[in-house]
Amino acid sequence: MMIKVEAIVREEKFEDVKAALDAIGVNGMTVSQVMGCGLQRGYTELVRGMEFDLQMRPKIKFEIVVSSEEWEKKTIEAIEKVAHTGEAGDGKIFSYEIRSAFKIRTGETGYDAIQAN
Amino acid sequence: MSSGDTAFMIISAALVFFMTPGLAFFYGGLVRRKNVVNTMMACVSIMGLAVVMWALFGYSLAFGGNHGGVIGDFRWLGLSGVGMEAGPYADNIPHLVFCAFQMMFAIITPALFTGALVGRMRFKALFLFVALWSLVVYYPLAHMVWGEGGLLAAIGSVDFAGGNVVHISSGVTALVMAVLLGRRRGYEHTVYRVHNIPFVALGASMLWFGWFGFNAGSALGANGLAAHAFMTSAIASASAMMAWMLLDVIKDGRPTLVGASTGLVVGLVAITPGAGFVPIWSSFIIGALVSPICYFGVPLVKRKLKIDDALDAFGCHGLGGIWGGIATGIFGMSSINGAARWNGLAFGDTELFAAQLIGIAVTIAVAVAGALVCYAIVRLFTPIRVSERDEQIGLDLSQHGEHAYPSFNGLDQ
Numbered sequence: 001m002m003i004k005v006e007a008i009v010r011e012e013k014f015e016d017v018k019a020a021l022d023a024i025g026v027n028g029m030t031v032s033q034v035m036g037c038g039l040q041r042g043y044t045e046l047v048r049g050m051e052f053d054l055q056m057r058p059k060i061k062f063e064i065v066v067s068s069e070e071w072e073k074k075t076i077e078a079i080e081k082v083a084h085t086g087e088a089g090d091g092k093i094f095s096y097e098i099r100s101a102f103k104i105r106t107g108e109t110g111y112d113a114i115q116a117n
Numbered sequence: 118m119s120s121g122d123t124a125f126m127i128i129s130a131a132l133v134f135f136m137t138p139g140l141a142f143f144y145g146g147l148v149r150r151k152n153v154v155n156t157m158m159a160c161v162s163i164m165g166l167a168v169v170m171w172a173l174f175g176y177s178l179a180f181g182g183n184h185g186g187v188i189g190d191f192r193w194l195g196l197s198g199v200g201m202e203a204g205p206y207a208d209n210i211p212h213l214v215f216c217a218f219q220m221m222f223a224i225i226t227p228a229l230f231t232g233a234l235v236g237r238m239r240f241k242a243l244f245l246f247v248a249l250w251s252l253v254v255y256y257p258l259a260h261m262v263w264g265e266g267g268l269l270a271a272i273g274s275v276d277f278a279g280g281n282v283v284h285i286s287s288g289v290t291a292l293v294m295a296v297l298l299g300r301r302r303g304y305e306h307t308v309y310r311v312h313n314i315p316f317v318a319l320g321a322s323m324l325w326f327g328w329f330g331f332n333a334g335s336a337l338g339a340n341g342l343a344a345h346a347f348m349t350s351a352i353a354s355a356s357a358m359m360a361w362m363l364l365d366v367i368k369d370g371r372p373t374l375v376g377a378s379t380g381l382v383v384g385l386v387a388i389t390p391g392a393g394f395v396p397i398w399s400s401f402i403i404g405a406l407v408s409p410i411c412y413f414g415v416p417l418v419k420r421k422l423k424i425d426d427a428l429d430a431f432g433c434h435g436l437g438g439i440w441g442g443i444a445t446g447i448f449g450m451s452s453i454n455g456a457a458r459w460n461g462l463a464f465g466d467t468e469l470f471a472a473q474l475i476g477i478a479v480t481i482a483v484a485v486a487g488a489l490v491c492y493a494i495v496r497l498f499t500p501i502r503v504s505e506r507d508e509q510i511g512l513d514l515s516q517h518g519e520h521a522y523p524s525f526n527g528l529d530q
Contacts, residue, residue, distance in 0.1 A: 012151075012509040015303065033524060058524040085506075 001116065002098040003072045007062040008036065009083040009091040014060045016082040021064065024078050026071075027116060030063040036091065059091060065114050069104055118202075122209040125339035126218055132221060132330020133221035137164055137228050137521050139323025143382070144232045146316025147151035147375075149309055149430050151511025152236045153521040157291055159231035159240075163247055167224040170251055170329045172196050178218050178252075179259040180206065186268030188257050205265070205325075207337045217260070218334060225331075226283045228254055232428035233291035236301045236309075237508055240516040242501045248449035250290065254487035257284045257408065258480060273458045273468065274476030275449065278335035280390025280441040281480040288435020289484035292418070295494050298501060300425035302508050309427070314374050321378035325354055328385045331391040342454060349400035350385060356404030357384025364412045373398075378432065391445035392458050399448035407437050439477055446473030 009017055012111060014031070023075040062079070066072050076093050084090055103113035141160035145153045154290035167175075193199050196216065204212025206362060227247045234243065242388035262276045276282060295323040303311070311317065332350040349499070361380025362372040377390035387407035388400055395403065418424050427431055446469050449461040459466040495501060508516035514520065 011505075012511065016509075035524060 001068065002101060002111065003066050003069065003095050004079075004098050005062075005064045005072060005075045005079075005093065005095045007076075007079045007091065007093045008034065008059050009062065009079070010085070011058055011060050011115060013083045013091075014026045017062060017079055019059075020078040020082045021062075021075070024074055026064055026066070026075055026078075028064065028114065032061045032063075034059050038089070044079070045113060061113065065101065067111055067114060118211070119209040119338070121507065122338040122340075123211060123214055125323050125343070126210050126214045126334060126337065129306060129330035129334025130214070130218040130221050132234045132327045132335065133218065133225065134164075134327070136221075136324050136327035136331065137161075137224050137298045139320045139327055140225065140228050140232075141320070142316045143320025143378070144235065144428055146313040146318075146320060147232075148235050148253065149511070150312040150521060151513055152349050153312065153513065154519045155240060155512035155516050156231070156235045158517060159235075159243060162244060163228045163231075164224055166244065166248060167227065167251060168220060170248065171216075171220045173221050173244065175251060175256055176219065178256040179223075180216075180219065180264050183260070183264065183266035186261060188260050189264055211336050215337070220262075222259070222279055222283060222331075223251060223255060226279075226287050229283070229287035230291040230430050231400050231435050232430040233295040233426045234298060235427045236512060237502055238298055239500060239503050242495050242499045245498065246294075246495045249485060249491040249494055253491055254286055254290065254484055255282070257487075258286050258441075258483055261479070261483075262476075269476045269479060272475060273467070273472040275394055275445060275454075275457050275473070276390045276442070276476065277393040277454075278332045278389045280386075280445070281476055284386050284434040284438030285477060285480045286484045287350060288431045288433070288438055290480050290488040291430030292424065292435060293485055293488040295424050295426045295431070297489075298425075300423070301427065302505065304423075304425050305485075311375055318374055321382055325381055325385060326466065328354070328389075332385075332389060336393055338503065342393050345397070346451065349392045349395060349397060350388050352386035352400040353407075354390035354403030354518075356401050357381060357387065359414065360405045360408035363410070364408060365497045379411075379429075380408050383407045383433050383437040386434055387436070387441040387444065390488045391449060393454050393492045394445055395451055395461075396448065399444070399463075403441065403444045403448070407440050410440050411436055442473050442477045443470075444465060446470035463524040511524055 036059055037056055064075055066075055079093060101113040102104055102109050137160050141157040145157040150158045169225065174191060174194055177191050178189045181189040181192040197206040199212050199216050201211045201213060203210065204215050204217050212352040227250055259265040260281050295314050297520045312314060319341060329347055333343040336346055352477045358377050358380040361376045364375040367374050384407055387403050391403065411433050413427050414436040418426050418432050446461045451457045451460055459469040462470040503512065503515060
């Protein structure tokens with residue numbers, strides 16, 4: 001069973017999360033800059049002394065596809081460990097099953113498509 | 118008093134002023150995007166701080182009276198007695214114009230060393246450090262070189278526009294502070310990518326433009342010597358740029374815009390002390406040689422010695438300034454400017470060369486000692502370095518609560 005792990009973390013945690021994934025041997029990933037809000041519900045910023053309410057905060061989203069539930073657990077643990085600060089805004093990690101995978105260069109499908117070779 | 122000289126010097130002062138915002142763009146472009154506000158703020162805030170200090174007591178300490186050839190006194194406190202009449206330092210321009218021209222140098226000099234400290238120094242600590250450093254290092258050095266009865270002028274060392282006072286002093290301070298402050302997070306393995314190359318080119322161009330006022334204006338009059346300094350500056354800068362481009366091509370096959378911008382700046386650094394002393398032909402040599410010195414000096418500092426001189430304030434201003442001071446001792450001619458008592462080494466005299474070496478050594482000593490003293494004082498009042506978390510978040514948000522840029526889709530604005 002292929003599983004996608006999707007982690008939305010603080011911008012400044014990008015490097016730490018990347019390093020943590022490298023450390024457990026997860027090499028393939030897709031990273032995007034995203035905007036969002038959770039329980040934190042935005043924040044205020046001061047511009048020339050006036051407060052402005054902002055709704056969305058920039059975050060970093062990691063998408064990683066792994067090949068088993070064991071790897072899903074390892075990946076989530078590795079991310080959680082470095083992305084945690086305890087303050088509101090630490091982000092979320094989601095995971096779900098993947099229906100199919102296709103490696104464009106080689107034409108491999110399924111499990112083979114996400115393995116290093 | 119000459120209205121022509123006065124007009125020229127007021128414009129030159131404004132040109133020198135323009136270098137500091139230029140430096141803000143030059144440095145701001147070189148850092149990562151999370152630190153650009155903080156990096157530019159370092160330069161911008163000094164535009165406020167240095168002017169207030171200069172008018173209150175800085176000018177008086179640097180140029181008013183003489184105590185032991187090292188420092189002035191408080192006779193011109195708050196610019197009292199500094200007026201519209203021609204002053205003691207130049208009989209062709211109002212005293213206030215001389216004071217204003219010198220003021221701009223007091224702004225740019227501390228702004229230069231902030232380039233070594235980006236990404237990890239608390240802003241409040243930096244601000245306090247700059248204030249103390251102006252007092253402990255800059256005013257005494259300006260007095261020693263340009264003030265009445267100054268020590269370095271007395272031994273025959275010459276510094277046309279501030280190679281010692283401005284570039285060596287700030288470059289050496291940058292090195293000392295980079296060591297004391299420590300390296301940025303992840304220094305060994307992270308690439309600190311230049312985040313805005315057009316900013317770098319804009320800043321370098323503003324610096325070059327302003328530098329014409331810096332060097333030509335140091336003639337203190339609209340005259341032939343100003344024209345001479347103007348031209349040696351242009352040639353040294355252009356030669357250094359060409360040399361840096363050549364080095365880039367030899368190393369990687371392609372010239373870079375960051376390299377060309379850096380080259381033109383180090384060329385200006387190198388010609389600064391000699392602009393009004395060396396013959397035109399030597400400015401080609403001074404410019405062409407400074408680029409390899411800095412090109413190979415920078416990795417020596419950063420890789421071999423592992424000192425995080427982040428934007429190469431020492432690698433460019435320190436090394437370039439030292440080369441410029443030595444080059445002045447090699448190529449200087451008293452027939453170009455009578456302020457040089459002897460000719461340079463290339464023309465058979467050794468006295469000027471020796472005086473230049475002493476001038477450089479004294480400047481380095483003052484800068485090292487002064488930086489250590491200022492660092493120790495600042496540390497009594499505030500931590501010097503930001504927390505690891507604040508460094509990770511970036512100094513823009515942690516020190517100023519500002520983002521330089523909206524996120525890519527602008528939803529946070």
